[in-house]
Amino acid sequence: MSATSPSRSEQVPLAESAPREARESAAPAWRRSPPRWHGVAEALIKTTALVAIVAIVLIFVFIAAETLPLFTSHEVRAEVTPSTMAWKQTWGEAAARWSWQPASEIPKYSIAPLIIGSLKITVVAVLVGAPLGILAAIFTSQVAPRWLREILKPTIELLAGIPSVVIGVFALLVMATWTHRLFGLEHRLNAVVAGCALSLTIIPLVFTLAEDALSSVPKSFADASLALGASKMHTVLHVMVPAALPGIAAGVVLGFGRALGETMIVVMASGNAALVSWSLGVSTRTITATIAQEMAEVVHGSPHYVVLFALGAVLLLFAFATNVLAMRIVESFRRKRGGS
Amino acid sequence: MATIEPSQRSPGGEPRAAVLTAAPSPKLEVRGLDVFYRGEKGGETHALQDVTVDVFPREVLALIGPSGCGKSTFLRVLNRMNDTIPGARVAGKVLLEGEDILAKDYDVVTLRRRVGMVFQRPQPFPKSIFDNVAYGLRAHGLADKREITRRVEQALGRAALWDEVKDRLDAAALGLSGGQAQRLCIARALAVEPEVLLLDEPTSAPDPIATAKLEELIAELKADLTIVIVTHSMQQAARVSQRTAFFYMGRLIEVGATKQMFTRPRETRTEDYITGRFG
Ligand SMILES: Nc1ncnc2c1ncn2[C@@H]1O[C@H](COP(=O)(O)OP(=O)(O)OP(=O)(O)O)[C@@H](O)[C@H]1O
Numbered sequence: 303m304s305a306t307s308p309s310r311s312e313q314v315p316l317a318e319s320a321p322r323e324a325r326e327s328a329a330p331a332w333r334r335s336p337p338r339w340h341g342v343a344e345a346l347i348k349t350t351a352l353v354a355i356v357a358i359v360l361i362f363v364f365i366a367a368e369t370l371p372l373f374t375s376h377e378v379r380a381e382v383t384p385s386t387m388a389w390k391q392t393w394g395e396a397a398a399r400w401s402w403q404p405a406s407e408i409p410k411y412s413i414a415p416l417i418i419g420s421l422k423i424t425v426v427a428v429l430v431g432a433p434l435g436i437l438a439a440i441f442t443s444q445v446a447p448r449w450l451r452e453i454l455k456p457t458i459e460l461l462a463g464i465p466s467v468v469i470g471v472f473a474l475l476v477m478a479t480w481t482h483r484l485f486g487l488e489h490r491l492n493a494v495v496a497g498c499a500l501s502l503t504i505i506p507l508v509f510t511l512a513e514d515a516l517s518s519v520p521k522s523f524a525d526a527s528l529a530l531g532a533s534k535m536h537t538v539l540h541v542m543v544p545a546a547l548p549g550i551a552a553g554v555v556l557g558f559g560r561a562l563g564e565t566m567i568v569v570m571a572s573g574n575a576a577l578v579s580w581s582l583g584v585s586t587r588t589i590t591a592t593i594a595q596e597m598a599e600v601v602h603g604s605p606h607y608v609v610l611f612a613l614g615a616v617l618l619l620f621a622f623a624t625n626v627l628a629m630r631i632v633e634s635f636r637r638k639r640g641g642s
Numbered sequence: 643m644a645t646i647e648p649s650q651r652s653p654g655g656e657p658r659a660a661v662l663t664a665a666p667s668p669k670l671e672v673r674g675l676d677v678f679y680r681g682e683k684g685g686e687t688h689a690l691q692d693v694t695v696d697v698f699p700r701e702v703l704a705l706i707g708p709s710g711c712g713k714s715t716f717l718r719v720l721n722r723m724n725d726t727i728p729g730a731r732v733a734g735k736v737l738l739e740g741e742d743i744l745a746k747d748y749d750v751v752t753l754r755r756r757v758g759m760v761f762q763r764p765q766p767f768p769k770s771i772f773d774n775v776a777y778g779l780r781a782h783g784l785a786d787k788r789e790i791t792r793r794v795e796q797a798l799g800r801a802a803l804w805d806e807v808k809d810r811l812d813a814a815a816l817g818l819s820g821g822q823a824q825r826l827c828i829a830r831a832l833a834v835e836p837e838v839l840l841l842d843e844p845t846s847a848p849d850p851i852a853t854a855k856l857e858e859l860i861a862e863l864k865a866d867l868t869i870v871i872v873t874h875s876m877q878q879a880a881r882v883s884q885r886t887a888f889f890y891m892g893r894l895i896e897v898g899a900t901k902q903m904f905t906r907p908r909e910t911r912t913e914d915y916i917t918g919r920f921g
């Protein structure tokens with residue numbers, strides 16, 4: 303595919319140049335056909351886009367292929383099936399329950415504790431991070447004087463550049479101690495600590511997108527509101543923020559996706575116990591942390607290996623759904639506003 | 643230009659204006675107004691130079707002059723909208739019923755409630771038509787839904803937009819045509835019942851029916867409010883205004899009764915402009 307595309311794009315300018323020369327007699331003398339390198343640049347751009355798309359498709363295919371034995375292989379299905387992953391099992395005991403214990407005598411592969419864990423931590427991260435990011439964006443773009451804005455914006459965006467392992471260490475050593483002293487939660491490492499640490503990664507994301515959205519609202523909107531005798535704050539809350547809402551909402555949803563996929567921080571700060579509990583104060587294990595920690599020890603092709611890929615597929619579906627949701631939100635806001 | 647001023651303004655006020663308007667004390671007094679904009683590379687544009695003029699209660703003052711002469715700038719000073727332009731600087735005095743509105747601690751929110759403005763480029767909010775007109779009312783703290791509805795309908799009616807939008811008040815205002823958007827902005831400004839209304843080319847959309855209706859409205863509004871209107875149309879200035887001010891290159895060249903301005907202008911530059919020799 304990529305072998306044919308360059309040769310085709312070389313042909314395009316050649317094919318076009320013949321009739322153009324014929325036309326050129328009527329055109330003014332200064333008019334030239336576009337330079338040759340435009341064609342080359344176009345081919346390069348197309349190839350790059352193609353490579354990106356192919357890479358994404360390959361990842362999908364790879365994960366799907368490795369997950370497939372869960373549905374087809376007898377050997378794997380003797381130990382685990384999609385339905386034993388999803389529903390409560392008795393595991394040879396009296397009461398049915400969900401359990402993630404892949405290394406025990408009877409390997410237990412319930413996905414529920416991991417999904418609950420991922421959602422708990424992600425929701426905490428978004429509930430903490432999104433309001434902070436949005437408020438910081440409103441302050442920076444609408445309220446702060448220019449000199450302060452020029453300090454704040456790069457500083458907050460710098461937060462995105464901190465390696466997640468550093469945030470993980472900070473969470474493990476500092477934040478865990480603080481939250482333990484402040485709230486005295488059940489376990490030292492828990493969903494609150496991990497969620498708060500994760501919020502540090504989504505604050506800059508939400509901030510950047512919200513700030514961009516707010517700054518690109520035309521000044522004439524603010525002027526129109528002020529001229530009607532609305533106060534500065536009323537203008538910000540009733541004109542600027544609503545006009546920027548698609549961008550802000552997209553930022554929050556993308557932040558959700560980012561938090562869901564983040565791995566290193568949750569490995570370090572969540573405590574990693576796969577409990578079936580909605581309590582925020584207990585140790586929590588996420589899908590991502592499970593894949594990261596167990597993939598290294600697993601036997602290639604074993605049921606456990608296949609299950610980890612199934613977890614990856616679930617994660618991918620979640621991420622896909624969040625992105626579709628983000629686009630939907632932006633689209634519906636657009637339609638409601640009408641035009642532009 | 644300073645030489646024009648004494649002849650325009652005799653010490654005891656403006657006799658011409660006193661004849662035209664019942665109230666002797668001006669609504670707005672502009673004294674020695676200068677406006678500067680920050681240009682590129684640290685320079686400044688002197689957009690208005692030493693402008694002195696009065697606006698009397700319940701009159702329509704038309705501002706005319708070639709493009710870029712400072713008409714919009716002058717309007718924006720009257721409700722302090724120049725504050726929102728970074729680097730804009732204003733010197734001189736503007737008094738609203740004797741109070742200096744350019745004073746640092748003057749409450750601009752209250753000022754803008756009293757002195758409403760319709761911009762040259764209409765900018766509806768990305769909200770419904772209804773919410774656009776209700777915006778100012780709500781911003782001023784009116785919460786009574788029926789009262790809001792009543793005033794919105796009245797304002798749309800006065801701005802000659804009601805018939806066109808009465809069946810789609812919940813539709814997005816950004817879907818309106820240019821001329822409709824302009825009338826929406828007029829309705830929006832009228833809804834909050836200002837004392838002074840600043841109109842920056844309110845009828846630039848070439849729609850004779852809407853224009854006629856708007857001019858009717860201006861004649862009607864004049865009964866209880868003061869209007870300053872910028873217009874590029876000499877005919878419109880002649881039709882709606884009692885007095886006309888001619889701006890040229892940042893200076894107020896001449897201000898006087900509209901009839902006299904259009905028949906016997908004192909300045910040759912005014913005459914040139916009115917008769918279409920430039921601008
Ligand atoms: N925000 C601004 N920053 C810098 N210069 C400005 C700004 N607004 C206006 N000016 C300049 O000030 C002068 C007066 O502009 P103004 O908009 O008041 O003219 P106008 O008489 O309203 O013109 P028009 O009839 O075209 O609307 C012009 O030279 C213009 O370039």
Ligand SMILES: [Mg+2]
Pocket residue numbers: 713714715762842
């Ligand atoms: Mg103008």
